[in-house]
Amino acid sequence: MATPEDLNRCARSLPEVSVGPYWGQPAYLVGGKAFVWQRPPRREEGAIDPETGMPFADLIVLRFPERAEREAILATSDPEVVFTIPHFRGGFGVLAHLDRLSDDLLEELVERAWLATAPPPVRRRAPG
DSSP states (O other): OOOHHHHHHHHHTSTTEEEEEETTEEEEEETTEEEEEEOOOOOOTTSBOTTTOSBOSSEEEEEOOSHHHHHHHHHHSOTTTEEOOGGGTTSSEEEEEGGGOOHHHHHHHHHHHHHHHSOHHHHTTOOO
């Protein structure tokens, strides 16, 4: 189970990452663009816990500007962990339950969001 500290460690391990505001929330940025951030609980279709009726409080948003990559991530991920909601259809966001992500999956998703968002000169400095 990943934590906000794991998210911070993972995001900050990537080149040229800073923390700044995005839609009023702190976000991890590369090239001035947010690539991952924690999402405050909201009462929106798809973001409500069916057992409690309360908004999920553990969600992160990952930025994937290319529809094909976003769809591939959704198709190959457990929908109980990584999903989207009507608010993000046609947009760039994928949601994930932070507290349901393994460390490996968190690292993979954060790095993929960073790669999808970083400018090409920065992207060339990707780890691995």
